[in-house]
Structures are given as C-alpha cells and as structure tokens.
Amino acid sequence: ETGVTQTPRHLVMGMTNKKSLKCEQHLGHNAMYWYKQSAKKPLELMFVYSLEERVENNSVPSRFSPECPNSSHLFLHLHTLQPEDSALYLCASSQVRQVISPLHFGNGTRLTVT
Amino acid sequence: GEDVEQSLFLSVREGDSSVINCTYTDSSSTYLYWYKQEPGAGLQLLTYIFSNMDMKQDQRLTVLLNKKDKHLSLRIADTQTGDSAIYFCAESHHSWGKLQFGAGTQVVVTP
Numbered sequence: 364e365t366g367v368t369q370t371p372r373h374l375v376m377g378m379t380n381k382k383s384l385k386c387e388q389h390l391g392h393n394a395m396y397w398y399k400q401s402a403k404k405p406l407e408l409m410f411v412y413s414l415e416e417r418v419e420n421n422s423v424p425s426r427f428s429p430e431c432p433n434s435s436h437l438f439l440h441l442h443t444l445q446p447e448d449s450a451l452y453l454c455a456s457s458q459v460r461q462v463i464s465p466l467h468f469g470n471g472t473r474l475t476v477t
Numbered sequence: 478g479e480d481v482e483q484s485l486f487l488s489v490r491e492g493d494s495s496v497i498n499c500t501y502t503d504s505s506s507t508y509l510y511w512y513k514q515e516p517g518a519g520l521q522l523l524t525y526i527f528s529n530m531d532m533k534q535d536q537r538l539t540v541l542l543n544k545k546d547k548h549l550s551l552r553i554a555d556t557q558t559g560d561s562a563i564y565f566c567a568e569s570h571h572s573w574g575k576l577q578f579g580a581g582t583q584v585v586v587t588p
Contacts, residue, residue, distance in 0.1 A: 367519070369519075396575075403580055403581075404580055405577075405578045405580045405581075406520075406565070406578040408575065408576075411575060419575065453519055453520065455519075455520075463525065463527075465508075465510055465522045465576075466522070466576060467522070468521070469519050470518050471518075471519050
C-alpha cells in the first residue's frame, strides 16, 4: 500500500450518529492535514498536525474532533453533525522542514449527513 | 484574508492548448502549485513554481508567473480527453503544507 489511504470512501450518517474517518499515510511524512471540499468552493483547511502535535485549528466546530496517535495515522471523529457538513473530506500529508514538500492527498471520504 | 481566485469552467477541443488562470492576493506567497482532481479521487500534484521564477516547463505543462500582477497560469499543450478534470491553484508561504486553494477550474475536453 502506497501513498495516502482514507476509509471509508463513502459515509452516510444521521445527525445523531457518531462516526470516525480514518487516514493512513505510507510516505514517511511527519505532517498530516484535514481539508473539507464543498462544490465550487475553495478547499477549507480544518486541522494540521505537525510532528503529532496539532498546530492549526481553523475555527472548526467542536462536532469535529481530530486525533493523531502517530505520524502515520489521522482520525476525524464526528458527532451530532449538521446537513451542511455534507462534503468530501480530504486527508493529506507532507514533510516538514524540507526545501519543498507539497501535499499528498488521499482520495477522500464522501460524507452525507441526513 | 488571503484569496485565490480561478474561473470555474473551461471548455477546450482535443488537440488545442488549454490555459487556466489564477490570481492571488498574498504578496508574500513563496510557493505556487497546480493540482489536478479527477472524478472520485483526491488532488494530485501536477507542478509547482517558486516565486522567484517566471516560468517552468514540464513536458506538456507550462507554468507562467507574473508576480507583479499576482497572476499564475497553467498551459496544457495538445490537450487530451484524459486532461478533463478539476484544476486547483494553490499558494503557500511555507515549503510544507498549509496551502491556500482556489475553488478549482473544471476543464472539459471535447472531441
């Protein structure tokens, strides 16, 4: 398995459910990210973990809770979501402190909140 | 805040050149990127350019940067049907991560 893997690919959940998105990177990177992609809008950076510490939280509602247990894994725990949270959630990784280290993305989890 | 703007749609005939344009507002942008997203997939890095460069060529791709006007473009020569996708422009101050993305340009290649 290479690159950045996200599971599940699709998720439908009710507003009262609790679910988690999982991301795993096999690139030896030390920074991981959650982005939200909504149609015809710029990607929104949600969280950044660098060297397993959260370094960015872009005013994301508390119903989204990230977890980074080690440099290869990243989770996004979801609870009591709203229909407007339906979107494609993308995980990415990169290497901190290199001359150039662009983001490598997973294929995303398509989330539908009913 | 920082903004990255792109037109939302571009239609091009197979074999022609495509030019996708992007403007950004942050004058301290150091790295500028182009990503491609095919249906059902994540974003794939196509190419990048440092802000001290004017042009970068990589096979069929040519990136032009006008730093004075904060304008970035991506030219795809001999556009093929496999080039149909959404193309995202992004900028960053850092060499790693934390990119500011545009909304993406949907490129449709017609026979």
